[in-house]
Amino acid sequence: MKARLWLxxxxxxxxxxxxxxxxxxxxxxxxxxxxxxxxxxxWSLQWYENLFTSPAWSTAIRNSxxxxxxxxxxxxxxxxxxxxxLNRLTPRVRGVATGFLLSPIIIPNILIALVIFSAxxxxxxxxxxxxxxxxxxxxxxxxxxxxxxxxxxxMDAALQRAGSxxxxxxxxxxxxxxxxLALPGVLSGAILAFVTSFDEVVLALFLQSPSTxxxxxxMFNSVTVQIDPTISAASSVMVLLVSVPILxxxxxxxxxxxxxxx
Amino acid sequence: xxxGDGRIELVDLCKRxxxxxxxxxxxxxxxxxxxxxxxxxxxxxxxxxxxNMIAGFTDITSGAIRLGGSDVAPLPPHRRDFGMVFxxxxxxxxxxxxxxxxxxxxxxxxxxxxxxxxxxxxLRLVDLAGMGGRRPHELSGGQQQxxxxxxxxxxxxxxxxxxEPLSALDxxxxxxLQQEIKRLHQELKLTFVFVTHDQDEAMxxxxxIAVFNAGRVERIGTPAELYRDPGTRFVAGFLGESNLFTGxxxxxxxxxxxGHKWAVRDADGVPAERDLVVRPERLRLAAAPADVPEDAxxxxxxxxxxYFQGTHLRAELDYGDGTTGCAVLPPDSVTGIAAGSGVTxxxxxxxxxxxxxxxxxxxxxxxx
Numbered sequence: 109m110k111a112r113l114w115l116x117x118x119x120x121x122x123x124x125x126x127x128x129x130x131x132x133x134x135x136x137x138x139x140x141x142x143x144x145x146x147x148x149x150x151w152s153l154q155w156y157e158n159l160f161t162s163p164a165w166s167t168a169i170r171n172s173x174x175x176x177x178x179x180x181x182x183x184x185x186x187x188x189x190x191x192x193x194l195n196r197l198t199p200r201v202r203g204v205a206t207g208f209l210l211s212p213i214i215i216p217n218i219l220i221a222l223v224i225f226s227a228x229x230x231x232x233x234x235x236x237x238x239x240x241x242x243x244x245x246x247x248x249x250x251x252x253x254x255x256x257x258x259x260x261x262x263m264d265a266a267l268q269r270a271g272s273x274x275x276x277x278x279x280x281x282x283x284x285x286x287x288x289l290a291l292p293g294v295l296s297g298a299i300l301a302f303v304t305s306f307d308e309v310v311l312a313l314f315l316q317s318p319s320t321x322x323x324x325x326x327m328f329n330s331v332t333v334q335i336d337p338t339i340s341a342a343s344s345v346m347v348l349l350v351s352v353p354i355l356x357x358x359x360x361x362x363x364x365x366x367x368x369x370x
Numbered sequence: 371x372x373x374g375d376g377r378i379e380l381v382d383l384c385k386r387x388x389x390x391x392x393x394x395x396x397x398x399x400x401x402x403x404x405x406x407x408x409x410x411x412x413x414x415x416x417x418x419x420x421x422n423m424i425a426g427f428t429d430i431t432s433g434a435i436r437l438g439g440s441d442v443a444p445l446p447p448h449r450r451d452f453g454m455v456f457x458x459x460x461x462x463x464x465x466x467x468x469x470x471x472x473x474x475x476x477x478x479x480x481x482x483x484x485x486x487x488x489x490x491x492x493l494r495l496v497d498l499a500g501m502g503g504r505r506p507h508e509l510s511g512g513q514q515q516x517x518x519x520x521x522x523x524x525x526x527x528x529x530x531x532x533x534e535p536l537s538a539l540d541x542x543x544x545x546x547l548q549q550e551i552k553r554l555h556q557e558l559k560l561t562f563v564f565v566t567h568d569q570d571e572a573m574x575x576x577x578x579i580a581v582f583n584a585g586r587v588e589r590i591g592t593p594a595e596l597y598r599d600p601g602t603r604f605v606a607g608f609l610g611e612s613n614l615f616t617g618x619x620x621x622x623x624x625x626x627x628x629g630h631k632w633a634v635r636d637a638d639g640v641p642a643e644r645d646l647v648v649r650p651e652r653l654r655l656a657a658a659p660a661d662v663p664e665d666a667x668x669x670x671x672x673x674x675x676x677y678f679q680g681t682h683l684r685a686e687l688d689y690g691d692g693t694t695g696c697a698v699l700p701p702d703s704v705t706g707i708a709a710g711s712g713v714t715x716x717x718x719x720x721x722x723x724x725x726x727x728x729x730x731x732x733x734x735x736x737x738x
Contacts, residue, residue: 274522
């Protein structure tokens with residue numbers, strides 16, 4: 109019993125260590141004071157008002173959402189296609205190809221940022237939202253590939269054969285059998301892609317221009333220039349927009365996983 | 371899409387992966403419309419590869435696959451119009467039973483009311499009426515395989531391919547599904563091509579069995595023919611049990627094994643290199659050599675085990691020289707014999723059969 113008690117205490121401590129820094133920011137965002145303060149001495153929605161009305165912050169939010177949505181569409185489409193392709197390769201080739209596709213996870217972001225920056229100079233994609241979205245797609249792609257591949261590997265290959273033996277052509281098999289069964293993987297891949305893009309800061313910093321500041325870049329800039337408590341409201345919005353989709357993905361994954369396993 | 375008359379001809383069918391050996395080696399089988407043909411063999415013998423080539427999942431290396439006279443080898447699987455049943459059922463988990471069975475009809479753009487009618491009719495055929503709304507994972511293994519059967523025949527294909535459909539089921543269920551498959555075959559009058567490694571299954575279901583060994587059809591015939599006259603040692607060993615003696619055929623109709631001389635009928639022109647096979651139920655045991663009938667062939671044996679099995683008595687025999695076998699006897703026929711005792715085993719010459727021993731490793735072209 110004692111061991112259990114210790115285990116509980118350690119678990120709670122670790123949990124707090126992981127979440128408190130994030131959670132502290134939320135009460136701070138409702139503070140009425142003009143500086144960072146914890147615990148807040150009074151309550152106010154002024155920072156939220158500023159976040160959504162000041163041109164700099166609201167543009168940053170809009171930019172971030174645009175980039176994240178484009179990234180989600182690109183990365184999900186390409187990543188799903190890549191996972192389907194990988195699934196058909198012989199194990200040896202698949203290993204190598206998977207390594208290439210997952211490399212953005214391992215390669216330091218700063219390195220990727222430098223290379224993309226110099227490449228985009230020639231393509232004049234620097235300082236454009238689509239440029240940032242393309243760069244984010246490279247970072248988000250591995251997560252989609254991993255999520256969809258996991259799903260495909262759990263799928264009985266005979267299902268596709270059964271489909272074609274029953275008269276379904278390759279496209280029909282994909283649309284009616286492979287895609288519906290891979291959908292939970294595709295959805296969680298899409299959510300991961302969205303989140304990856306939404307809180308990405310290094311590439312967005314490199315590729316920024318005054319009109320293409322994303323929310324994380326705006327936050328970064330705002331701390332370096334001045335102490336603006338609006339950042340705590342921005343952080344809270346960020347936490348919400350990142351954690352809700354992920355929790356949602358886990359719920360979807362758990363439920364679909366049960367139904368699709370048979 | 372016409373389905374022809376269900377006649378399948380495999381003509382010099384070969385399969386080779388890369389530059390490896392032939393895994394299917396000049397297979398020639400002519401399957402009659404409505405026939406139940408079983409491809410039987412150990413794993414790696416090429417039977418499944420052959421089925422996959424018929425289904426279109428595996429490209430052929432050379433040869434031809436004809437359905438009702440026309441070559442289907444260039445057609446993709448979804449154009450061949452063969453029903454197929456898989457080992458692990460391969461039901462679509464995201465569809466209900468009815469949707470699974472309706473799938474091939476939807477792909478063929480059958481009008482909706484007719485789909486509903488035929489799905490219901492086919493589910494009734496496999497004894498699953500009223501189960502249409504269930505999901506596959508809510509059904510037992512046997513029920514799932516029946517859904518798979520329904521799905522594979524609902525669009526009236528002329529041929530049904532079955533890839534070890536019973537091997538994932540337990541023994542009892544397997545027997546009831548065997549009967550189910552047999553009944554479906556009789557009712558639907560389709561050509562069935564059935565792959566299995568289970569000899570009992572093959573014997574009880576098939577009109578004819580093609581025994582595969584190392585990529586070739588070693589022998590093809592009705593179960594009774596193959597059992598009575600297996601032709602090769604491999605078939606004798608694979609189909610049923612046997613007492614197998616590797617001796618030599620001498621001129622004048624005498625078979626010689628370990629000092630024994632046995633009479634052989636119709637031995638003219640038969641090569642000397644032959645094994646002699648006696649099936650267990652043809653063997654009789656005598657406690658004393660004097661009890662052996664005069665015109666019977668006999669051999670001394672030691673009884674290593676004696677098992678009463680209700681309908682029959684089974685005796686495990688050791689003939690010495692590393693040769694063992696068994697006899698299946700009527701339960702009350704044995705007196706004065708116990709495990710460990712020496713006996714004389716005997717049989718009538720017409721109940722023995724000569725088979726070809728395995729050939730030496732030889733080039734593939736020989737049998738082409």
